[in-house]
Structures are given as C-alpha cells and as structure tokens.
Amino acid sequence: xxxxxxxxxxxxxxxxxxxxxxxxxxxxxxxxxxxxxxxxxxxxxxxxxxxxxxxxxxxxxxxxxxxxxxxxxxxxxxxxxxxxxxxxxxxxxxxxxxxxxxxxxxxxxxxxxxxxxxxxxxxxxxxxxxxxxxxxxxxxxxxxxxxxxxxxxxxxxxxxxxxxxxxxxxxxxxxxxxxxxxxxxxxxxxxxxxxxxxxxxxxxxxxxxxxxxxxxxxxxxxxxxxxxxxxxxxxxxxxxxxxxxxxxxxxxxxxxxxxxxxxxxxxxxxxxxxxxxxxxxxxxxxxxxxxxxxxxxxxxxxxxxxxxxxxxxxxxxxxxxxxxxxxxxxxxxxxxxxxxxxxxxxxxxxxxxxxxxxxxxxxxxxxxxxxxxxxxxxxxxxxxxxxxxxxxxxxxxxxxxxxxxxxxxxxxxxxxxxxxxxxxxxxxxxxxxxxxx
Amino acid sequence: xxxxxxxxxxxxxxxxxxxxxxxxxxxxxxxxxxxxxxxxxxxxxxxxxxxxxxxxxxxxxxxxxxxxxxxxxxxxxxxxxxxxxxxxxxxxxxxxxxxxxxxxxxxxxxxxxxxxxxxxxxxxxxxxxxxxxxxxxxxxxxxxxxxxxxxxxxxxxxxxxxxxxxxxxxxxxxxxxxxxxxxxxxxxxxxxxxxxxxxxxxxxxxxxxxxxxxxxxxxxxxxxxxxxxxxxxxxxxxxxxxxxxxxxxxxxxxxxxxxxxxxxxxxx
Numbered sequence: 001x002x003x004x005x006x007x008x009x010x011x012x013x014x015x016x017x018x019x020x021x022x023x024x025x026x027x028x029x030x031x032x033x034x035x036x037x038x039x040x041x042x043x044x045x046x047x048x049x050x051x052x053x054x055x056x057x058x059x060x061x062x063x064x065x066x067x068x069x070x071x072x073x074x075x076x077x078x079x080x081x082x083x084x085x086x087x088x089x090x091x092x093x094x095x096x097x098x099x100x101x102x103x104x105x106x107x108x109x110x111x112x113x114x115x116x117x118x119x120x121x122x123x124x125x126x127x128x129x130x131x132x133x134x135x136x137x138x139x140x141x142x143x144x145x146x147x148x149x150x151x152x153x154x155x156x157x158x159x160x161x162x163x164x165x166x167x168x169x170x171x172x173x174x175x176x177x178x179x180x181x182x183x184x185x186x187x188x189x190x191x192x193x194x195x196x197x198x199x200x201x202x203x204x205x206x207x208x209x210x211x212x213x214x215x216x217x218x219x220x221x222x223x224x225x226x227x228x229x230x231x232x233x234x235x236x237x238x239x240x241x242x243x244x245x246x247x248x249x250x251x252x253x254x255x256x257x258x259x260x261x262x263x264x265x266x267x268x269x270x271x272x273x274x275x276x277x278x279x280x281x282x283x284x285x286x287x288x289x290x291x292x293x294x295x296x297x298x299x300x301x302x303x304x305x306x307x308x309x310x311x312x313x314x315x316x317x318x319x320x321x322x323x324x325x326x327x328x329x330x331x332x333x334x335x336x337x338x339x340x341x342x343x344x345x346x347x348x349x350x351x352x353x354x355x356x357x358x359x360x361x362x363x364x365x366x367x368x369x370x371x372x373x374x375x376x377x378x379x380x381x382x383x384x385x386x387x388x389x390x391x392x393x394x395x396x397x398x399x400x401x402x403x404x405x406x407x408x409x410x411x412x413x414x415x416x417x418x419x420x421x422x423x424x425x426x427x428x429x430x431x432x433x434x435x436x437x
Numbered sequence: 438x439x440x441x442x443x444x445x446x447x448x449x450x451x452x453x454x455x456x457x458x459x460x461x462x463x464x465x466x467x468x469x470x471x472x473x474x475x476x477x478x479x480x481x482x483x484x485x486x487x488x489x490x491x492x493x494x495x496x497x498x499x500x501x502x503x504x505x506x507x508x509x510x511x512x513x514x515x516x517x518x519x520x521x522x523x524x525x526x527x528x529x530x531x532x533x534x535x536x537x538x539x540x541x542x543x544x545x546x547x548x549x550x551x552x553x554x555x556x557x558x559x560x561x562x563x564x565x566x567x568x569x570x571x572x573x574x575x576x577x578x579x580x581x582x583x584x585x586x587x588x589x590x591x592x593x594x595x596x597x598x599x600x601x602x603x604x605x606x607x608x609x610x611x612x613x614x615x616x617x618x619x620x621x622x623x624x625x626x627x628x629x630x631x632x633x634x635x636x637x638x639x640x641x642x643x644x645x646x647x648x649x650x651x652x653x654x655x656x657x658x659x660x661x662x663x664x665x666x667x668x669x670x671x672x673x674x675x676x677x678x679x680x681x682x683x684x685x686x687x688x689x690x691x692x693x694x695x696x697x698x699x700x701x702x703x704x705x
Binding site for chain 2: 036037044047048050051055056057059064065067121122206319
C-alpha cells in the first residue's frame with residue numbers, strides 16, 4: 001500500500017516536472033535519479049525526460065539562452081541610478097582686498113553605474129564597472145543642453161585571487177580596499193594598482209588585517225630626465241583590528257593605523273576636483289581611524305556609531321614651503337587633519353523604512369591629506385578648511401533611497417594664497433533619489 | 438543516351454555505397470575498444486557496411502550530431518543544456534540511447550591497510566580536505582592522488598559523481614589513462630585513484646568498498662554503488678537506417694555480450 005502511494009506521488013512529481021520544465025530543468029536531476037531508483041521510470045526513460053526538460057529550459061526560459069563559461073561559480077550583475085539636485089556656493093579667499101565674490105550653482109545631475117563581478121573557480125575573481133563621467137572622484141553627469149547623450153567609462157577592471165581565508169590579492173582598477181572616511185578618500189575613487197591583504201582570525205570573531213597597495217597614480221614618459229620621467233606610485237599600508245564585544249552581540253569596534261607615502265615623481269592633468277598637479281614630493285601621511293558601534297541601543301535594529309579619522313603629514317613642512325612655495329612667516333604648514341562624527345540608524349539601509357543620520361565635523365590642514373584622493377564635495381575637494389557634513393537617508397523601498405546631504409566649510413588659515421587652500425567659505429546641498437538593481 | 442544511363446547507374450552505385458558507411462564520432466571511453474569491437478562483429482554480419490570511427494572525446498561526438506557530420510555520437514556524459522539548445526537551433530533533436538554502464542572504482546595500493554571509505558571521505562581526499570591517511574583510519578602518510586587528465590570526460594564526471602562538483606586538490610597528479618593510474622597506485626603505498634571496471638584486476642592494487650559497497654554488475658544496476666554512469670549513443674531524433682540497425686545490434690543480447698567482454702556493465 002505504502003509503495004503504491006509512493007509510486008503515485010513520484011509519478012505526479014514527474015508530471016509536474018514535464019509541465020513546468022523550464023522552471024524545474026535545472027533542479028530536476030536529483031528528482032529524476034530518485035524516480036529511477038524507485039523504479040518509476042527506467043534509465044532510458046529518464047534520459048529522454050532529461051533531454052525534454054533541457055529543451056524546454058533552453059527554449060522557454062531566459063536563463064536557458066545564456067551560455068556562460070563553466071569556470072564561473074557566480075556572475076553578479078548589479079548597479080544603480082542616482083538622480084540628483086545639487087545647489088552649492090563657494091566664496092574664494094580674498095588676498096587682494098577686492099570685492100567679495102560668491103559663486104553659486106544649481107544643477108540637475110545623474111549617475112549611472114553598472115557592475116559585473118565574477119567569482120571563478122580556485123579562489124579567482126574578476127570584474128568590471130561602467131559609470132557615467134570620467135573624473136576619478138565623481139560619476140556624476142550634469143544634464144546639459146539639447147537633450148544630449150552622454151559617455152560611459154570603464155571605472156573598474158580587476159582580477160583577484162584568494163588562495164585561502166587569510167590571503168587575498170587584487171590587480172587592476174578596483175574598489176578601495178582600505179578602511180577610511182571621505183576626509184581622506186572619496187568613495188567614488190576606484191584606486192588602481194596591486195593590493196595584498198592578510199587576515200588573521202582571533203578568538204571567536206575578532207580579526208586583525210594587514211593591507212598594502214601599490215597605487216599607480218600617474219604614468220610618465222621614462223625618456224624624461226629626473227622625477228618627471230618616473231611613474232608616480234603611492235604606497236599605502238594599513239593595519240586594521242576589528243573587535244566584537246561578544247560572539248552573539250552586534251556591537252563592535254574598529255581601529256585602523258596606516259602609513260601612506262609617494263615616490264618622487266610628477267603628475268599633471270588630473271581630472272578630479274581640486275586636483276594637485278606637480279611634484280609628488282613630501283607626502284608621508286600617518287593615519288589613524290576607527291569607529292565604535294553600539295547595536296540595539298534604543299531598541300532592536302537601532303545602532304549608534306561614533307567614528308573618527310586622522311591624518312598627519314610628517315613632511316608637511318617641506319610640502320608647504322618647497323612644493324606649495326608658501327611664505328613660512330605667513331602660513332602654518334597645516335600638517336594635521338581630524339574628523340569626529342556620530343551616526344544613528346535603524347536597520348541596515350536595505351529594507352523599506354530603514355533610515356540613518358550622520359553628522360561629522362572635520363578640520364583639514366593644508367598639507368595634511370592627499371588632495372587628489374579626498375572627497376570632492378566637502379569644501380569642493382580643497383584643504384585648509386573646517387566644517388561639517390550632515391547626511392540623512394531613508395529607504396523608500398528595499399531598492400530605492402532618498403538622501404539629503406549638506407556640507408558647510410570655512411577657511412582655516414585666512415588669506416591663503418595657494419590655490420588648493422584658498423576657499424573662504426563653501427556650502428553644498430545634495431538631494432538624491434537612488435535606485436539600485 | 439547509353440552514356441547517360443551508364444553515368445546514372447554509376448552514380449546510383451556510389452550513392453548506395455556511401456549510404457552503407459556509418460560515421461561514428463565521440464567518446465574515447467566508448468570509441469577506444471567497445472565500439473570498434475561491436476563494429477567488427479557487425480561488419481562480419483553485414484559485409485556491405487563500412488565504419489569510420491573517430492574517438493576524440495564526448496564533446497566532439499555531440500558536436501558531430503549537431504553539425505550533421507556523424508550518424509552516431511558517442512558520449513560518456515550527458516549532453517549539456519547549451520548543446521541541446523545549439524542542436525535545437527539547427528533543427529536537430531538530440532536523442533540519447535544508453536549503450537551500457539561504466540563503473541568507476543576507487544583503488545588503493547594493495548599493501549594499504551585501509552579496508553573501505555565513505556563517500557564523504559572520498560570527496561575529502563580528492564578535494565584535498567584530507568591529506569593524510571591517518572584521517573581515514575590508515576597509518577600516517579601523505580595521500581598521493583592520481584586522476585585522469587583534464588581533457589578527459591571522466592575527469593569531470595568524477596567531480597560530479599564523487600566531489601560534489603568541487604575542484605581537485607592542487608597536489609593531484611594527472612595521468613593519461615586507466616593503466617597509468619593503476620601502475621602509479623601499484624607503485625605508491627600512499628596512492629589513491631579511480632579506474633574503469635575493465636582495469637580493476639591490475640596487479641598491485643585493490644578496490645575498496647564505498648560505504649560498504651563494491652562496484653560490480655549487481656550494485657551498479659541497482660544503483661547501490663555511487664560511482665557509476667551510463668554511456669550513450671546520441672542521434673538526431675529516433676535513429677533510422679543503418680544507424681538504427683547498428684544501435685539495435687549494440688543493445689541486443691549479442692552486442693551486450695561484447696559489452697561485458699570488453700569490461701563494461703551491460704544494460705540487463
């Protein structure tokens with residue numbers, strides 16, 4: 001009786017298999033094997049069934065029409081579209097005592113990003129990303145006249161290898177692998193070069209990581225004599241400790257200590273906001289950043305975050321007076337930068353109704369950071385500024401965010417003559433709708 | 438007029454002769470010995486039929502059916518969805534016909550004290566999760582893994598059947614064929630490999646049961662032995678003409694006797 005019942009059930013499943021072939025073709029192998037084992041169908045009938053399901057899958061499903069490499073373990077396509085309203089104002093520092101000028105801008109912009117990330121066999125990965133706009137620190141494209149069309153650029157192209165859980169290596173133009181804030185590194189900038197990482201697992205959840213990257217910052221013509229003939233390299237190193245307060249507790253602390261230095265070279269014609277062109281000399285930055293996360297402090301799903309960042313250019317003096325050619329008696333070298341912030345969030349920012357608010361204050365000395373890597377919105381990418389950033393975000397749906405961000409900065413050292421630090425005051429308002437796919 | 442009739446007659450003769458030629462391409466597992474032996478027997482009974490057999494791998498056999506360059510494609514694996522789809526696009530309907538079964542036995546050096554393995558242990562050994570015999574009840578010693586080379590269909594079939602589609606251990610050594618695997622395992626007390634059932638009687642090796650089951654006709658046909666696979670002829674739709682006759686012969690009692698003699702497991 002029991003066996004007849006089983007046979008009946010299996011026959012029904014087989015029928016279902018045939019009628020919804022496209023849906024089940026990829027998963028039906030074990031089921032067909034079971035049918036054979038139970039004697040419901042013969043081996044030959046099973047093979048005919050497999051071919052029928054494959055044909056259905058190939059003809060009636062979108063996935064069946066794709067032919068992907070067998071070396072692929074996973075191929076993830078993702079991206080986002082951001083519609084932005086931007087209003088900003090900047091007042092230059094007046095050296096000559098002339099009339100105050102305030103430059104104001106209001107514009108409508110968008111950013112499109114499309115990513116392809118592949119997980120291959122034996123720990124290999126590869127990927128690419130396409131993005132509107134060519135400048136390294138912004139994918140924004142301003143809507144301009146005549147219903148123009150816009151360009152798309154390759155913003156990531158990388159190959160990675162992770163032979164085990166401890167080691168990882170990435171070559172190419174890649175996501176920033178370092179722990180940092182936008183005081184030092186704009187989230188839009190995808191660095192290029194060779195990355196090496198080592199992660200040690202300590203106790204139940206803690207990790208200690210050592211990260212190093214040799215950034216290709218500028219390709220020079222080697223036929224030129226001196227630094228102008230050497231490619232510009234930046235060497236970045238960081239140690240990061242992540243501590244969890246308890247194995248089943250989501251509260252954590254991160255401490256990151258780093259050192260970054262440039263080789264002797266020159267750079268010209270960079271496209272990012274407030275770009276530095278000239279010799280790379282005297283950039284030796286010590287960095288200290290981190291965060292404290294307190295989970296479920298005001299109820300389930302809530303989190304309070306305290307975060308900070310710091311940078312000190314050990315050769316800022318040389319940078320200010322030899323490279324920026326400032327008058328030592330009039331200006332301080334501005335070797336230091338710091339940031340302190342607080343954030344409150346509900347949810348992870350991935351579910352409808354999640355929200356977050358972050359507020360930070362920072363002071364950025366003239367030579368304290370690399371002006372080619374910092375955030376292009378805060379103070380328009382210039383240094384010698386102090387000010388705040390307020391960021392609010394709300395999830396309209398699981399895949400769409402509404403964001404408002406406001407920046408306000410003032411000059412640190414007045415009457416600054418050097419162009420990367422000569423902003424008296426700036427403000428910027430960004431209102432974004434982001435749809436992710 | 439006479440000349441025309443003569444020419445037409447000659448043409449008819451040539452056409453008839455070419456219709457008697459069977460082109461079979463594909464798997465080296467089937468094409469190395471079994472199909473040529475079947476072809477010889479068939480030719481003895483049908484003197485007008487000639488064969489062109491090319492054993493260059495299952496992929497070539499399936500491609501030949503899609504391209505229409507063979508009447509029968511030999512394959513030790515099932516056609517992939519992409520192959521079925523490519524055939525469909527050309528108006529070809531892939532028809533698989535099981536010829537026989539091929540069991541894959543796990544062999545150790547005959548001096549190894551290990552008396553049996555589980556499916557999980559086999560997976561762990563071949564993927565490199567286990568690297569020492571002491572982890573599976575043997576004396577301490579680094580496991581030496583011998584596999585077929587990467588171009589072999591058996592190499593990928595073993596991954597599907599025994600390794601949950603995971604990668605082989607980086608230390609595994611690739612051998613050209615069954616004989617080479619048997620010879621290396623016979624020389625190395627720490628060796629392990631897999632063999633077709635036709636090769637399990639080689640000297641210096643022993644076959645171990647998997648979850649207590651040894652590979653033989655009964656355990657393969659009853660699906661009790663985990664590492665067995667059907668082998669196939671592929672045709673465009675239901676076979677017709679001489680191809681159908683040859684396939685019928687392969688599946689007949691007489692053909693299956695040859696299958697058994699060559700070392701494969703018969704259908705019945």
